[in-house]
Amino acid sequence: MMSTGGLITAATPPVTTPHDPAREAAERELSKPIYHQNDPGLLDRALRKFFEWLDDVLGSASGATPGGTFGLLAIVLLAALAIAALWWRLGSPRRTATSTHTLFDDGIRSAADHRTAAEAHAAAGRWTEAVQERMRAVVRSLEERTLLDPRPGRTADEAAAEASVSLPEHSTDLRSAARTFDDITYGGRTADAxxxxxxxxxxxxxxxxxxxxxxPTA
Incomplete structure (x- = not known):
């Protein structure tokens, strides 16, 4: 209490704002779009984080690699060349085989020869090779019986379709056998017993x- 000329007046208290409302008001103010017009976008922030991470990784790796950064780049280049060589070596024959899809890939053998090879593969548990040789025996047998004309480059599907003309009751089984042959030969699947x-x-x-x-009938 204060006395001024005999009058008693109360002291005016200072104006204060509670802590939480003040913080919330500041956050609301700073959240307005006008304050964020020049902020980097989401993609920019993600790229910045990625390059920071990549720089840390390369920095750590170059410090542990003989020759520093140049040694690391040489190792990466050699690894890329090795991968490319393996891809070309292992991938090229597969692309060639897939593009032809021919049934027979070697010289002419009899149906009996293909059956013998199939049984040998089966006895050794090589089921994929056994199925392939047995399908070749099926088609070669049809050729030997003159139900199919011998024709180089014939595919399993073509053989099944042509054989179905004279063996219509086995059309479904022939087409299924052809699909099985293609799946294990070109589709990467494996056969079983x-x-x-x-x-x-x-x-x-x-x-x-x-x-x-x-x-033609008479």
């Missing part, structure tokens, strides 16, 4: 099936 058993059964069945005679 059951797959080979089905292919072997088809081969045996076809050798006992009388074909449907087609051609």
């Amino acid at each position: 059951d797959t080979y058993a089905r292919m072997r059964a088809l081969d045996t069945t076809l050798t006992r099936t009388k074909p449907l005679l087609t051609g």
Whole structure:
């Protein structure tokens, strides 16, 4: 209390703002778009973080690599060249095989020769090779029976479609066998004992099936 000329007046208290409301008011003010017009975008921030991380990684690696940065770049270049060489060496034959999709990839052998090879592969547990040889035996047998004309470059699908004309009751099985051959030869799938058993059964069945005679009638 203060006395001025006999009058008693109360002291005016200072104006204060509570801490939390003041902080919230400041945050609201700073959140206005006008204060962020020149801020970097999300992509810019992400790229900046990435390059900072890459710089740290390269810096750490160059410090631990003989020759520093130049030594690290030489190692990276050699690794890239090695990967490219492996890709060309291992990938090129696969691209060539996939582009042709031919059924026979070697000299002419009889159906009996293909069956013998198939059984040898099966005995050794090489089911993929066994299925391939058995499918070749199926087609070669049809050629030997003159149900198919011998033709170089024929695919498994073509052989199945052509054979279905004289063996219509086995059309579905022939097309399924052709798909199986393509899947394991060009699609990267593997065969098993059951797959080979089905292919072997088809081969045996076809050798006992009388074909449907087609051609001009008198």
